Amino acid sequence: MKYLNTQSSDFQSELKALLAFETAQDPKVDQVVADICTDVQKRGDAAVIEYTNQFDGTDAQSMQDLMLSQADLKAAFERLPETTQTALQTAAARVESYHRHQKMESWSYTDEDGTLLGQQITPLDRVGIYVPGGKAAYPSSVIMNAMPAHVAGVPEIIMVVPTPKGERNDIVLAAAYVAGVTNVFTIGGAQAVAALAYGTETIPQVDKITGPGNAFVAAAKRRVFGVVGIDMVAGPSEILVIADGTTPAEWVAMDLFSQAEHDEIAQAILISTSQQYLDDVQTAMDKLIEEMPRRDIIEASLGNRGIMILAKDLKDACAVANYIAPEHLELSIADPQEWVTEIRHAGAIFMGPYTSESLGDYCAGPNHVLPTSRTARFSSPLGTYDFQKRSSLIQVSKEGAQKLGKTASILAHGERLTAHARAAELRLQDE
Amino acid sequence: MKYLNTQSSDFQSELKALLAFETAQDPKVDQVVADICTDVQKRGDAAVIEYTNQFDGTDAQSMQDLMLSQADLKAAFERLPETTQTALQTAAARVESYHRHQKMESWSYTDEDGTLLGQQITPLDRVGIYVPGGKAAYPSSVIMNAMPAHVAGVPEIIMVVPTPKGERNDIVLAAAYVAGVTNVFTIGGAQAVAALAYGTETIPQVDKITGPGNAFVAAAKRRVFGVVGIDMVAGPSEILVIADGTTPAEWVAMDLFSQAEHDEIAQAILISTSQQYLDDVQTAMDKLIEEMPRRDIIEASLGNRGIMILAKDLKDACAVANYIAPEHLELSIADPQEWVTEIRHAGAIFMGPYTSESLGDYCAGPNHVLPTSRTARFSSPLGTYDFQKRSSLIQVSKEGAQKLGKTASILAHGERLTAHARAAELRLQDE
Numbered sequence: 001m002k003y004l005n006t007q008s009s010d011f012q013s014e015l016k017a018l019l020a021f022e023t024a025q026d027p028k029v030d031q032v033v034a035d036i037c038t039d040v041q042k043r044g045d046a047a048v049i050e051y052t053n054q055f056d057g058t059d060a061q062s063m064q065d066l067m068l069s070q071a072d073l074k075a076a077f078e079r080l081p082e083t084t085q086t087a088l089q090t091a092a093a094r095v096e097s098y099h100r101h102q103k104m105e106s107w108s109y110t111d112e113d114g115t116l117l118g119q120q121i122t123p124l125d126r127v128g129i130y131v132p133g134g135k136a137a138y139p140s141s142v143i144m145n146a147m148p149a150h151v152a153g154v155p156e157i158i159m160v161v162p163t164p165k166g167e168r169n170d171i172v173l174a175a176a177y178v179a180g181v182t183n184v185f186t187i188g189g190a191q192a193v194a195a196l197a198y199g200t201e202t203i204p205q206v207d208k209i210t211g212p213g214n215a216f217v218a219a220a221k222r223r224v225f226g227v228v229g230i231d232m233v234a235g236p237s238e239i240l241v242i243a244d245g246t247t248p249a250e251w252v253a254m255d256l257f258s259q260a261e262h263d264e265i266a267q268a269i270l271i272s273t274s275q276q277y278l279d280d281v282q283t284a285m286d287k288l289i290e291e292m293p294r295r296d297i298i299e300a301s302l303g304n305r306g307i308m309i310l311a312k313d314l315k316d317a318c319a320v321a322n323y324i325a326p327e328h329l330e331l332s333i334a335d336p337q338e339w340v341t342e343i344r345h346a347g348a349i350f351m352g353p354y355t356s357e358s359l360g361d362y363c364a365g366p367n368h369v370l371p372t373s374r375t376a377r378f379s380s381p382l383g384t385y386d387f388q389k390r391s392s393l394i395q396v397s398k399e400g401a402q403k404l405g406k407t408a409s410i411l412a413h414g415e416r417l418t419a420h421a422r423a424a425e426l427r428l429q430d431e
Numbered sequence: 432m433k434y435l436n437t438q439s440s441d442f443q444s445e446l447k448a449l450l451a452f453e454t455a456q457d458p459k460v461d462q463v464v465a466d467i468c469t470d471v472q473k474r475g476d477a478a479v480i481e482y483t484n485q486f487d488g489t490d491a492q493s494m495q496d497l498m499l500s501q502a503d504l505k506a507a508f509e510r511l512p513e514t515t516q517t518a519l520q521t522a523a524a525r526v527e528s529y530h531r532h533q534k535m536e537s538w539s540y541t542d543e544d545g546t547l548l549g550q551q552i553t554p555l556d557r558v559g560i561y562v563p564g565g566k567a568a569y570p571s572s573v574i575m576n577a578m579p580a581h582v583a584g585v586p587e588i589i590m591v592v593p594t595p596k597g598e599r600n601d602i603v604l605a606a607a608y609v610a611g612v613t614n615v616f617t618i619g620g621a622q623a624v625a626a627l628a629y630g631t632e633t634i635p636q637v638d639k640i641t642g643p644g645n646a647f648v649a650a651a652k653r654r655v656f657g658v659v660g661i662d663m664v665a666g667p668s669e670i671l672v673i674a675d676g677t678t679p680a681e682w683v684a685m686d687l688f689s690q691a692e693h694d695e696i697a698q699a700i701l702i703s704t705s706q707q708y709l710d711d712v713q714t715a716m717d718k719l720i721e722e723m724p725r726r727d728i729i730e731a732s733l734g735n736r737g738i739m740i741l742a743k744d745l746k747d748a749c750a751v752a753n754y755i756a757p758e759h760l761e762l763s764i765a766d767p768q769e770w771v772t773e774i775r776h777a778g779a780i781f782m783g784p785y786t787s788e789s790l791g792d793y794c795a796g797p798n799h800v801l802p803t804s805r806t807a808r809f810s811s812p813l814g815t816y817d818f819q820k821r822s823s824l825i826q827v828s829k830e831g832a833q834k835l836g837k838t839a840s841i842l843a844h845g846e847r848l849t850a851h852a853r854a855a856e857l858r859l860q861d862e
Contacts, residue, residue, distance in 0.1 A: 087841035094835075098548055101540065107532065116782070117529055117796050122775050124809055138846050171845050207808040226664075229809035233657075251857050257850035293849050329822075336826060343822065344553045351547070351826035354858050358851040359827055362839040365548050366823035377638045378555055378660035380821040390811040391760075391774065392797035395767060395782035396790055408793040410518035414602050415569050418724050419688035420789040426682050427785050 001268075001282075001306035006316050018307055019324065021235060021265070021373060026215065033219040037194040044200035051191035056133075057165045058186075063202040068173065068184040076173035084171065091363035092143050092178045098365030099151040102384035108393055115400035118393040123153035126204060127387060128196035128228075129181065130211035130221075131172060133162035133188055139175035140361060144368045144382065145211045146179035152387035157181045158206055160196065162188025188213075190220035197224035210369070210382065231382055235373035236305075238267040239357055240326035240346075242317045244333040245277040247353040252332055253284035258358050259328070260301035261294040267305040269324070271317045278308050318342040325376040328357045345376045401427040432699075432713075432737035437747050449738055450755065452666060452696070452804060457646065464650040468625040475631035482622040487564075488596045489617075494633040499604065499615040507604035515602065522794035523574050523609045529796030530582040533815035539824055546831035549824040554584035557635060558818060559627035559659075560612065561642035561652075562603060564593035564619055570606035571792060575799045575813065576642045577610035583818035588612045589637055591627065593619025619644075624651035628659045641800070641813065662813055666804035667736075669698040670788055671757035671777075673748045673770075676708040678763040678784040684715035686761060689789050691732035692725040698736040700755070702748045709739050749773040756807040759788045776807045832858040 004014055039047045045063050052058055052066060060066050077085060108118025129145045132138070142159070149157050159176050161169075163186040176184055185203060187195065193213075199205030208229035209221060221230045239259035243252055256268040272278050285302075292298055311317040318339060321329055325345035333339060336351035343349060347370030350357055361368045369382035396404060405424040412421035435445055470478045476494050483489055483497060491497050508516060539549025560576045563569070573590070580588050590607050592600075594617040607615055616634060618626065624644075630636030639660035640652060652661045670690035674683055687699040703709050716733075723729055742748040749770060752760055756776035764770060767782035774780060778801030781788055792799045800813035827835060836855040843852035 083841055084845060087838045087845075090838045091842060101538065101548075102550070109532065115795070117532075119533070119797075120771065120774070120780065125775065140842055140846065226804075226806065229806070248857075251854070254850055254854040254857055258848070258854045261848060261850045288853075291853075293847075298850070340551065340824065343551070344556065345820075346822045348823035348825065349551065351824065354829055354832035355825050355827040356832075356839075356854040356858060358843060358848075358854045359832065359835045359839050359858075360823070360825050361851060362842045362855075363835050364546070364825045364827060366550075366825055370823075373657075375657065375660070376820070376822070378820060381823050383821070389776075389807065389809060390814070391777045391807070392779035392791070392801075392812050393771065393782065394779065394786050394791050394795045394797055396786040396795060398785055401785035401787075401790065404790045404794050407518045407521045408787075408790050410514055411522060411571055411793045412789060414515060414518075415571065416724075417689070417692060417789075419685055419692045419729070420792060422719075422722075423682070423685040423689045423787040423789045424793075426679075426685055427787060427790075 001302050001308050003308050005310045006312060006320060015320070015323070018305065019374070029215050029219050033190040033216055033223060036190040037220060037223055040191055040194035040200070041198045045202050048187055048191050048195050048200060048203070051189065052187050055189055056162050058163065066186050068186060070183070073173050073177035073181070073184065076168070076170040077177045079170050080174050085174070088139065088143070088175055088178045091140065092147060094363050094365045095143055095147045096151060099148045099384045103151060104385055104388050104390070111400070113400035113403060114397035116393065116395040120391045120393055121388050122391065123155070124207045124387050124389065125154070126156040126158065126206045127154050128206035128209040129157060129159045130192065130209060130213050130217060131159055131161040132213055133169065134164045137169040137172050139171040140368065141212060142172055142175035142181070143179045146176065146181050148367065148382060148384045149387040150180040152384045154387050156204070158196065158204065159184045160187050160192040162186065162192070190216045193217060193220035193224060197228045208387070210386070231369065231386065232371060232375065232379060236265040236267060237262050238269070238326050238372060239328040239330065240269045240271065240321055240324055241330040241332055242314070242321060243270060243272045243277060244314065245272060245274040246334045247332040249277065249280035249284040250288065251353065251356065253281050253288055255330060255356050256285065256302070256306070257288065257292060257298050258356070260298040260306065261292070264297060264300040264304060266301045268302060269307045269309065269326070271309040271311050271320055273311050273313055273317065275310055278310060282308070314339055315342070321346065325374045327370045327372045327376065330355065330357060347371045347376045347381055398429070402429060432733050432739050434739050436741045437743060437751060446751070446754070449736065450805070460646050460650050464621040464647055464654060467621040468651060468654055471622050471625035471631070472629045476633050479618055479622050479626050479631060479634070482620065483618050486620055487593050489594065497617050499617060501614070504604050504608035504612070504615065507599070507601040508608045510601050511605050516605070519570065519574070519606055519609045522571065523578060525794050525796045526574055526578045527582060530579045530798070530815045534582060535816055535819050535821070542831070544831035544834060545828035547824065547826040551822045551824055552819050553822065554586070555638045555818050555820065556585070557587040557589065557637045558585050559637035559640040560588060560590045561623065561640060561644050561648060562590055562592040563644055564600065565595045568600040568603050570602040571799065572643060573603055573606035573612070574610045577607065577612050579798065579813060579815045580818040581611040583815045585818050587635070589627065589635065590615045591618050591623040593617065593623070621647045621651035624648060624655060628655035639818070641817070662800065662817065663802060663806065663810060667696040667698060668693050669700070669757050669803060670759040670761065671700045671702065671752055671755055672761040672763055673745070673752060674701060674703045674708060675745065675764040676703060676705040677765045680708065680711035680715040681719065682784065682787065683763055684712050684719055686787050687712070687716065687733070687737070688719065688723060688729050689787070690759070691729040691737065692723070695728060695731040695735060697732045699733060700738045700740065700757070702740040702742050702751055704742050704744055704748065706741055709741060713739070745770055746773070752777065756805045758801045758803045758807065761786065761788060778802045778807045778812055829860070833860060
């Protein structure tokens, strides 16, 4: 891991260089995706079947071969060991409970003129959840994407998950069962995103697509954005741990590993006010790395992008955190409640020694889909609110129209929009 | 205007064709914008000054010549007639009052194991408001973009507004004064968007950019998205009026005009359950068009994209509205409260005869920045919430870590993420 000191004169520029991550889009990928999207829009099911057979090594004859029913999902759930069934249900129940707190409700009020103002909240009609297949098959991702939609009251949740060579992942399908997914198509890639965005004879058009995917999926989501809503296109995952030395060094070492094991471009950063503690964590990592099956990935990730930072004090450490605006922030300190209000930018804040990021990743309750690459400066975790939307409500009373009409008329004339002014003036009684 | 009947067999396909609007991006515009953005990122102020002099016909020697102080804004306000001053203040106060209702507050709760879960709400640090200059200078747009940021608690609101040939618009600057803008740069185009997104020696980097602009501004916003947040890139403006015949036909005719006068691609649609009423509105339009200074634009807009629809009943009309998901929806009917809950998708809903869209555009309180082109299916009006963000809070208790740790461990092993599992397991006491 790189080593920085906040008191060095070049700290800011060194940190900036280490955080930098090129997210340049590949024009070749964009072109392939554009062609696939156009083709699916034009030829519908036929195109989806062809691309699926081509890319996933399947042999589907019709869309029937690429559909799973509720019974299929239930059967997958029932094939799991009871401990896994319970773990999925526990995680789903906790995620559901937390996300209920996020649900927006309609409101309105009436002003002194009898004019009603408010906001009507409605769920989206139908959403699509993209779930990667193959090696990186994450049931937790199904729960984190589907449950907020379910809590928001979305009546139809369509999941797509590719099954390379026909291989289905029971835990993923069981998670869909537990999280209340309506139906599943075993398709993936840009063709799945296009099918959800435009609709085909068999696949219903959705209003929003969420969920992670590879470069083709990300490019396809960017392309269909506007036709449908999308969640953020995520960058590499990051963790920042602020430690005052009171958490066992092994715990923090493993938390850094849990970030680093995702992939070679994941980023793990530790800030401490104690040089001794930084050394202790390094010693713990040297020992613990031996037992890690994903050792190569962890070493590559920490070697490429890992950072240890010595800070002057916790205030200094929080200032660095606000600059980094990390996806995951652990306040592994004695009094996290005192310091959490200093944090202005972070996706999720894990407080105290017992809150490992991994508890939040799976089952604490909050969402694990979080803003990456400093975007926590302006964006939020995926939540129930992402599957609801607001309509402004205005019902102007006769009396209100008299006062508002005069104001609107003056401003509309100021913008030389005569019809706007006249529409207001026609409602004035003394006209 | 085109004429449709919901009972015709080809109604859906005809409506779809009339709603279609090609938002294809122009690759030439994209290339120009890419070059400008790269140049501003590289050369900062110098590039901004050069492009501004080139595109706006100004003669700025340094950024000093392109900055306005609070005193300049105040002076602009004081030059206005008192009626205009009062109109701006009335509008700003009403918009502020409504947007206070939207402000999100932090919350948390503790579960039975003593684990704290919650959400911390923080405002963005700094935002940029783009305001078009020249002909389409809209003070109402300044209020609608700046006031929600102000209410959210954003400490710095930076406005950019081009001043072609040095011409400043007093009402626009006065609106900035009234809406609490921090400072103003008299720059525009892609160079202004790039300067806000990347920062220059003089112009501070912002976290989000909102506000309307031409094709170059829209392309620049799309380009910097991810580095900073942006609001939606808006399509042409639309209104859908549902009328049962109880509102004077002239009023509705003028409401349709007020949409159509924006530009040739704006869309005005009237649905009524009464053929007679559709005829009456047509007659009223034929008469009222004579007094419209923007007659040419109105006629082009209504000719190109205007639609009159005869519906079977109000339920039928609401179904059409839900398909269209209009930016502006007038429920110009006797009992709008009864029908508003049938509306699932609309940016803003204007209820009853007195609620002309123009009252909402300027001063009723709700925002006039609304989702266009059917995006109300998945998105919301600009609001206070767009200038706040959420951080999840998790503080797992020792007891909670025992239960959650077991669940997380099972699921992490299921995803073959050993470090995730170990981080949870290390917190188990009986280990």
